[in-house]
Amino acid sequence: MKKRTILLILLVVFSLTACSVRKNTETNASSSVTQTFNSSAKVSEGSHKVLVVYFSRVGNTDLPEKVDTVSSASLNVVKDGGVQGNNEIVSKMIQKDLAGSDLFFIQRADKLKSDKLVSEHSVIDREGKEEHDANVRPKLATHVKDIASYDVVVLVYPIWWYDMPIAVYSFLDEYDLSGKTIVPFCTSGGSGFTKTIESIGKLEPKAKILEGLAISQDLPKDTSNDVKNRLAKLGLIK
Numbered sequence: 073m074k075k076r077t078i079l080l081i082l083l084v085v086f087s088l089t090a091c092s093v094r095k096n097t098e099t100n101a102s103s104s105v106t107q108t109f110n111s112s113a114k115v116s117e118g119s120h121k122v123l124v125v126y127f128s129r130v131g132n133t134d135l136p137e138k139v140d141t142v143s144s145a146s147l148n149v150v151k152d153g154g155v156q157g158n159n160e161i162v163s164k165m166i167q168k169d170l171a172g173s174d175l176f177f178i179q180r181a182d183k184l185k186s187d188k189l190v191s192e193h194s195v196i197d198r199e200g201k202e203e204h205d206a207n208v209r210p211k212l213a214t215h216v217k218d219i220a221s222y223d224v225v226v227l228v229y230p231i232w233w234y235d236m237p238i239a240v241y242s243f244l245d246e247y248d249l250s251g252k253t254i255v256p257f258c259t260s261g262g263s264g265f266t267k268t269i270e271s272i273g274k275l276e277p278k279a280k281i282l283e284g285l286a287i288s289q290d291l292p293k294d295t296s297n298d299v300k301n302r303l304a305k306l307g308l309i310k
Contacts, residue, residue: 124173127243128160132239159259163226173226208238230289231259255306257284257286260286
C-alpha cells in the first residue's frame with residue numbers, strides 16, 4: 073500500500089514538473105521570436121548585399137487572356153499592355169532604391185487555377201484557400217542560386233486570408249536565413265501584416281527581423297515615397 077502511494081506521488085510530481093518545463097519552453101520560444109522583431113531597429117552599418125524576394129498572383133495564377141483589372145486591385149496594366157501584380161511593382165521600387173540589389177520571384181511549380189477574377193477583398197481563389205487550410209507546401213519552380221552570399225533579404229508578399237501565401241512558406245522552408253536580416257513588406261486590403269512577421273520569426277528563428285512596410289493593395293500615389301522613406305529609416309539607403 074505504501075509503495076503504491078509513493079508511486080502515485082512520484083507520478084504527480086513528474087507530471088507537474090513536465091508541465092512546468094513545457095510551459096517555460098513555450099514561453100522562451102515565443103520570447104525568442106518576439107526578440108527577433110524590432111519595429112525601430114536598423115540594419116547594421118556597412119555595405120550589404122540585398123536580395124529582394126517577392127511573390128505575386130501574376131505568374132502564379134492561370135489568369136484568363138483578357139484581364140479586367142478593375143475587378144481586382146491586386147493587378148495593374150503596364151505600358152506594354154501586360155499585367156503586373158502589386159507586389160512585383162513594389163519589389164521593383166525597392167530594387168531601384170537599393171542599388172546593386174538582386175530581384176527574385178517566388179514561382180510555384182504548378183499554377184493556381186482561376187476561371188475568373190475574384191473581388192478585391194478576396195484575393196485568392198478556392199484552390200488557394202484549400203491549400204492554406206490544409207497547410208500544404210507547394211513545390212517551387214524557381215530557386216536562389218547562392219543564398220549564402222546575401223546578408224539582407226527583403227521579402228514582399230500579399231496578405232491572403234490574413235496570412236502569407238503558402239508558396240512563401242515553401243521559400244522560407246527551403247532556405248536557412250540564420251544570421252541574415254529579413255525585412256518584410258506586404259500589400260493588403262487593410263489588414264496590415266496580421267501575424268505574418270511572427271510567422272517568419274518562427275520559421276527563421278536565428279534571423280534578425282525588421283519592420284518593413286504594410287502597403288494598401290490599391291498602391292496609393294505616395295507609395296514610392298513611402299517605400300523610399302522606410303528603406304532610409306531602416307538604414308538601407310541614405
